[in-house]
Amino acid sequence: MNALRLICLSFALICASVPLLAQASPVELAQYRSPVDVALSKNGEWLVVANQSAGSISLIDTRRQVVLDELAVGKHPTAVAICLDGDHVLVSCSYSGQVSLVQVDGNTLQKKKTFDVGFEPNGLAISPDGQKAYTGLVATGEVAELDLEAGQLVRKFPVGPWPRYLTVTPDGSKLAVGCSGESKIVVVDIASGEIAYAEKLSGGINIGHLQCSADGKHVYFPWMVYRSNPISRVNIRQGWVLGSRIARVRLDGPEYREAITLDESGTAVADPHGMVISENQKRMVVSASGTHELLVYRRADLPWEGIGGPGDFIDSRLMMDKDMFGRIDVGGRPMGMAMADDSRTVYVANYLKDAVQIVDIESRKLLAEIPLAPAIEVTQIRLGEALFFDAQRSLDQWYSCHSCHYNGGVNSKAMDTWNDGSALTMKTVLPLYDVDKTGPWTWHGWQVDLNDAMHKSFTTTMQGEKVSEAEKEAILAYLKTDRSPPNPFRGSDGQLSESAQRGKAIFESSEANCAACHSGPYLTDGKIHDVGLGSDEDEYEGFNTPSLVGIYRKVRFLHDGRAKSLEDVLVDFHSPEEVSGTRALSDGELTDLISYLKSL
Structure with missing residues (x-):
């Protein structure tokens, strides 16, 4: 059975199990939800999910595992966070340039306030006292601060290009921001709004969610590293082209980052995105969206390495201790996560499954899936989207199309993609918006056939297997959609x-x-x-x-x-x-x- 048929079967099984919403929804039913983030209430009885394709959030009863309500909030939601009062949630809508405050009133969602913050608000963080909220503005390289009590935008302060995700320290004094455009973690003094210091991530791209430790000493996050070596089967397999890491940066002063490597030889990890740390601080969980899995770690004794580390492959100590490290295959594209206060139940927003998944990280089992919408037709475009984000189509699953063309756009590095036949002639990654209308392709323009260009991306740049004719048509159908932000x-x-x-x-x-x-x-x-x-x-x-x-x-x-x-x-x-x-x-x-x- 080829990959395309497997994807179709997976989607068909999901759609067959989808119940109707518990009550009427203002959102168009015949569309994908594509959940990207999830937030869990303090009592664990309900959660809210941000649905990127539908421009909505869904309210879910965790005990009955049903969708209670769905509310249209804006274009391209990216993050959700629960306010300190426990009755309101914030959702950032990247393409609308807005953050919405929504009340959870019993079984319903009611929009109370919309903040116009500028483009493109991404991650969200709420201060420990619940009075302020922060969101990274990717398009302008700023962080916006919201006063939730006054209901207004208070200020913006510059942090650097592409501040996608951020977190506030437990004492509320500092803000840690992942600025993927400059491959660095910026630590901001909140009182002054000024950068206290920044830690560079050499070769770093695609910084994921950030989480503070309970003691406020470190901020943890997943990221990918690009190493400027020629693309070859040997270099890919040695982790010398792209690799995945978790790092931690100190929050009490500048110090070189420490990191661990995620990749196993032969079965690498790709596109790490979400991160949660358990209430008891024992476990750290990372969603690897490109390889369709969760990575579970025992946090206390991880072998962190600073200067000179952490090596190209996962530390052997993790491989020998199943309690220290494990991989859970959940399928689809796992993104944002939330962990219950039992420190073992994790809720996962799975973009391609169109569902919230419930995972027991101690037994390492997927317990259930909560579908977000009724059954709909599996479109050719959706299949192409799945292939675009699938790192298992590359050699030993080291990276996906998305790894370099982040969400179809660009990243912050010049890379040797080998598609012009020469080694170490670094080229910036070209965006794939309007790609069917902007030929010829490649920086030198030698490629005049988009079909062939797409094939070469899989077989040359990714050193993977050739795509089938049906897969090729699906990918091109996806690339031809209008996905560019305003x-x-x-x-x-x-x-x-x-x-x-x-x-x-x-x-x-x-x-x-x-x-x-x-x-x-x-x-x-x-x-x-x-x-x-x-x-x-x-x-x-x-x-x-x-x-x-x-x-x-x-x-x-x-x-x-x-x-x-x-x-x-x-x-x-x-x-x-x-x-x-x-x-x-x-x-x-x-x-x-x-x-x-x-x-x-």
């Missing part, structure tokens, strides 16, 4: 600011000459140009004009990531005088042009 640098009606309007005129002018190549609806002419940025190691001459749509999301620019900002691009490596032989831009022109570029 642009935060435009007005609510999509209009440009005055600065961006001036920048548009500069962009189209003969002095800047940007529109000569970056033209059309996706701002690419689909042609190859030599702008003097190549090297002798390149297999091909010239570069394919990249689309500028969504360029505000990037943290590295140009094909090899040598430019760290749009200003670097325009005044140095790719300036009008260098590329077009015109003149340098004035400071005012530069500011306006950057404003326009961010609005694209």
